[in-house]
Amino acid sequence: MPRSSSANEEMRTQARQKILAAALQVFAEKGYHGATITEITQRAGVSRGLASYYFPNKHLLVEELLDAYLDGVAAIIDVPGGPDERLGGIIDGVLGGMMSNLPVQGVILSLVVQPSTHPIFAEVEARKDERLSLLEDSLRELFEQRGAEDPAVEEIMLRSVLEGVIYKAVVYGPQYPVEQVRRRLYRMYELAEPKTTLSGAEPGLAGRLRATDRGF
Structure with missing residues (x-):
């Protein structure tokens, strides 16, 4: 039985969101210049053709x-x-x-x-x-x-x-x-x-800030 137009639209939306989420991950790891569409599509678990359809570049x-x-x-x-x-x-x-x-x-x-x-x-x-x-x-x-x-x-x-x-x-x-x-x-x-905290933990005294190589 063919899918309804609403089901097709939902699948398209999900595919776009997967690609965008994967792009954020790859950009975070490799930067804009180091990221490739191929790697983004692999991370998203979609075909290169589908990714290129939504985002040609x-x-x-x-x-x-x-x-x-x-x-x-x-x-x-x-x-x-x-x-x-x-x-x-x-x-x-x-x-x-x-x-x-x-x-x-x-x-x-x-x-x-x-x-x-x-x-x-x-x-x-x-x-x-x-x-x-x-x-x-x-x-x-x-x-x-x-x-x-x-x-x-x-x-x-x-x-x-x-x-x-x-x-x-x-x-x-x-x-x-x-x-x-x-x-x-x-x-x-x-x-x-x-009256409440955002993190659930009560604030203490602030310490010194030092960068680490933890990455994201």
């Missing part, structure tokens, strides 16, 4: 990964509550997402900053301009409601701080004191102390 794979990343960034505006509750929810959402998938964050960061892939990021960002502008305007409105003198600068600072936290956590992994930094961010923005 690595450029399109990177484009899709960065597209999903920017969708995730834009989604942080979907936090309910008043200004303080929303700000706390945004901080927790970013840090919680970071902790749950640090290797992916590392790959995305490398794709964003590498000279060979940064232009792709710029293209994707330009396509997402409307949604990213909504994110920026929402954050600026939040800071305006909190009485900020320059809401635009506050929006830029918040994103810069959180992106810096992600970068450091990617570099130092489990050493990075996420809970302590989270509480410091709450105090910096004069939010009520969080």
